[in-house]
Amino acid sequence: MNDQIKASDLNAAGHLQIGGVDTLELAQQFGTPLIVYDVAQIRQQIQRFRDVFQEEQVQYEVSYASKAFSSVAIYQVMNQEHAHIDVVSGGELATAQKAGFPMARVSFHGNNKSLAELEMAVEAGVGTIIVDNFHEIDLLKQVLNDHPASHVDVQIRITPGIAAHTNSYIATGQVDSKFGFDLDSGQADEALKQLLAIPAIHVTGIHAHIGSQIFDVQGFEGVAKKLVQVAADWQRQYDFTTHILNVGGGFGIKYSSEDHPIHPEDFVRAIVDMVKKSIHEQKLEMPAIWIEPGRSIVGPAGYTLYTIGSRKNIPGLLPYVSVDGGMGDNIRPALYDAKYETVLAKDPQAPIVENVRLAGKYCESGDILSDHQPLPRTQPGDILVMLDTGAYGYAMASNYNRNPRPAVVFAENGQAHLVIKRESYADLTYLDLDYQQD
Numbered sequence: 035m036n037d038q039i040k041a042s043d044l045n046a047a048g049h050l051q052i053g054g055v056d057t058l059e060l061a062q063q064f065g066t067p068l069i070v071y072d073v074a075q076i077r078q079q080i081q082r083f084r085d086v087f088q089e090e091q092v093q094y095e096v097s098y099a100s101k102a103f104s105s106v107a108i109y110q111v112m113n114q115e116h117a118h119i120d121v122v123s124g125g126e127l128a129t130a131q132k133a134g135f136p137m138a139r140v141s142f143h144g145n146n147k148s149l150a151e152l153e154m155a156v157e158a159g160v161g162t163i164i165v166d167n168f169h170e171i172d173l174l175k176q177v178l179n180d181h182p183a184s185h186v187d188v189q190i191r192i193t194p195g196i197a198a199h200t201n202s203y204i205a206t207g208q209v210d211s212k213f214g215f216d217l218d219s220g221q222a223d224e225a226l227k228q229l230l231a232i233p234a235i236h237v238t239g240i241h242a243h244i245g246s247q248i249f250d251v252q253g254f255e256g257v258a259k260k261l262v263q264v265a266a267d268w269q270r271q272y273d274f275t276t277h278i279l280n281v282g283g284g285f286g287i288k289y290s291s292e293d294h295p296i297h298p299e300d301f302v303r304a305i306v307d308m309v310k311k312s313i314h315e316q317k318l319e320m321p322a323i324w325i326e327p328g329r330s331i332v333g334p335a336g337y338t339l340y341t342i343g344s345r346k347n348i349p350g351l352l353p354y355v356s357v358d359g360g361m362g363d364n365i366r367p368a369l370y371d372a373k374y375e376t377v378l379a380k381d382p383q384a385p386i387v388e389n390v391r392l393a394g395k396y397c398e399s400g401d402i403l404s405d406h407q408p409l410p411r412t413q414p415g416d417i418l419v420m421l422d423t424g425a426y427g428y429a430m431a432s433n434y435n436r437n438p439r440p441a442v443v444f445a446e447n448g449q450a451h452l453v454i455k456r457e458s459y460a461d462l463t464y465l466d467l468d469y470q471q472d
Contacts, residue, residue: 036375038288038421039382050382050419052337053445057379060450061339061417064441067359068339069428073111073446075335080115082299083327090306092323097141099283099328100126102425107444107453109133120326124151131158145212152177156184163188164241166214171228178234185234189241189280190215192222194260196244196253217264226268239278239321240264246329249286249295255308257281262312269318276321281305283326287333289422290373298330329425336424338364339379342416352391357418360394361401362437364427368400376407379417384410396435436462
């Protein structure tokens with residue numbers, strides 16, 4: 035059996051089940067491609083993060099990085115779990131509003147927030163704005179001048195000069211990054227001075243994020259120590275007390291047998307230990323610690339169901355086995371050369387008989403979900419389940435080739451709930467207008 039599939043993941047018929055629901059029944063009821071989330075897994079990971087903070091007796095916030103997967107339903111689950119969320123666009127903020135998520139538990143990220151987005155955030159009463167650059171300070175000052183009764187809490191995002199061992203596309207902590215204020219050049223100090231001079235702004239803390247899909251705990255320990263050092267410097271130079279240290283997220287998960295991450299909560303324990311040690315050395319008051327996990331909350335809880343279609347055999351080469359989805363619902367293999375594990379829904383324990391190139395249906399040679407996928411014997415119509423697709427799959431989905439985006443289902447306690455409808459062809463042309471020449 036695939037080592038990511040446990041015996042408890044199989045039902046009495048030997049079929050893979052998600053949240054207690056048979057994957058073959060899910061495919062039959064909702065069609066494929068289909069993205070399914072095991073909601074209990076999501077809830078359990080949030081609680082595991084909480085357990086660490088509570089055991090360590092520190093103030094904290096688990097802020098779900100919703101760019102990993104944003105929808106009305108996921109925000110409602112986060113609200114049920116009393117979590118915090120962070121958003122990175124007006125669209126994510128509008129989705130959270132539609133979900134009825136409390137705006138006081140929202141933080142707003144982004145390296146190029148527009149005036150309209152900042153107005154939206156202030157008018158909505160967003161709890162925290164993560165300030166990223168000087169242009170944003172000017173815009174925020176303008177918004178607050180236009181809303182004289184409003185006040186906002188902000189955190190200052192810095193680039194800590196720590197390069198995480200991850201894909202260069204998703205590394206963000208190095209000095210040469212589009213995100214945050216640089217420390218060494220004095221940008222971060224200047225940002226603090228400008229923000230402290232604005233009466234309607236309350237600076238609550240310092241934020242840093244070093245990247246995504248990180249396996250090495252040393253990077254997080256480094257950023258924790260760096261943030262405490264900045265807090266100590268700002269205390270001495272500007273009499274500024276840092277109430278929150280936000281260490282971001284990026285905790286790596288296991289996608290394939292090549293990955294060997296530690297448990298996400300173990301990253302948090304290491305971060306807390308380093309903050310405590312550094313705070314003691316600097317003789318500062320213990321701040322609250324915020325984390326921003328996204329992938330590690332929803333990634334392992336997500337599964338994508340595909341139906342096998344055509345097969346192409348080439349003498350001396352791996353055969354191509356095609357499915358009814360691909361880069362339109364999961365761009366990560368094409369973008370990052372990301373690896374996934376895939377099993378047969380009707381029998382995840384079926385013996386492996388071949389290696390194939392698992393191809394998508396999109397009109398691109400690069401639309402390959404897996405270059406080297408071990409599979410049992412399959413035939414057209416079989417349902418394949420790709421594991422750990424809950425992060426940055428649907429979130430980065432597209433209508434390339436005018437293919438509709440898939441449906442999304444939440445499964446929990448043996449019940450399946452449709453939370454995002456499958457797009458129709460009518461949806462694809464909904465915004466199109468006729469062009470008539472005069």
